[in-house]
Amino acid sequence: MSTAEGPAPGLPVRMPRPRQPGRHRRPETLKTPEGAPALVLAVPGTPSPAIRSLAEEIVSIARIELAGLDPRVGYVDGDGDEYPSLESVLTQAAAERGEESPAAIVVPLLAGPEASVMRRLRQAVMDSRSAAEVTDVLGPHPLLAEALHVRLSEAGLARADRARLFTVATAADGIILATVGGEEAVQAAGVTGLLLAARLAVPVLPAALDIEGSIAEAADQLRSSGSLTLALAPYVVGPEVAPEVLHDAGKEAGCSTADALGPYPAIGKLVVAKYTTALGIPQSPEGAPMP
DSSP states (O other): OOBTTBSOTTSOOOOOOOOOOSTTSOOOOOBOOTTOOEEEEEEOSOOOHHHHHHHHHHHHHHHHHSBTOOEEEEETTOBTTTBOBHHHHHHHHHHHHTTOSOSEEEEEOOSSOOHHHHHHHHHHHHHHTOOEEEOOOSOSOHHHHHHHHHHHHHTTSSOBOTTTOOBSOOSOSEEEEEESSHHHHHHHHHHHHHHHHHHHTSOEEEEETTSTTHHHHHHHHHHHTTOOSEEEEEOSOSTTSOHHHHHHHHHHHTSEEOOOOTTOHHHHHHHHHHHHHHHTOOBOTTSOBOO
16 A cells, blocks of 8 residues: 555556667657547558558558557548548548537648649538648658668669668669659659669659650660660559559560558658648658657
8 A cells, every 4th residue: 555655565566767868769659649630641642552551551561650540531532431421520520529620630641743633632621610620741752762772772773782772783774753743743753763863872763654655755765875775663652543554564665563552661751740830730851740
């Protein structure tokens, strides 16, 4: 039995664990502020079991990054209980929070700007009549360059140092960075492309999957500048484009294609970073929220 002077003899005394000094100390766990709005992941594309699995994996990563998070998934083209629409998810979040504002922070699951998806996303927010905020898309960001590098190395198109992910040797001497969203997306992808080029020490050219001839033009330009072995790196998370589109793009360019970014850990981290930035939580230079 405890007394006013402290715990009774024989009972264990819980002492705070001292922080490990230096660069090897454990990072402090960041928690969601009390009463924070829901994080709603806005997923583009035609819903399917594969897309739902991808979204759930990204949500799992986000939960690990930010304790106490209330993440939800809304599909831009969703309908029904299996694939709830973004509008219905926002309406429910608003009903649960009552007059608290905002009810949700919507993070688009897009690597780069795609105007048609963003218009429909914002329309869903308006139709839900909820006080929800919409963040920017995930890129450009150094973490996306890292993810692209890893996907290329997994496909045998670039080799990465195990410890630091920097190239030892590369199988491709020219990279086509394939995005969706027209010229605006191509310009935005160019920023991440420069970061990827610095990692691989090879030229990287962005091109649009939804502009006819854009992929072939990028391939011709790389070959004319001396690149002999090309690789196509999809600058998409996955739901934005059908797999056969990426396959056809690789055939058009006459080169091998890496996988889409998918549920790479950096994607979940960037989703959390967009959410916490909207909450006003400072970010580290690497894009992680600071405790």
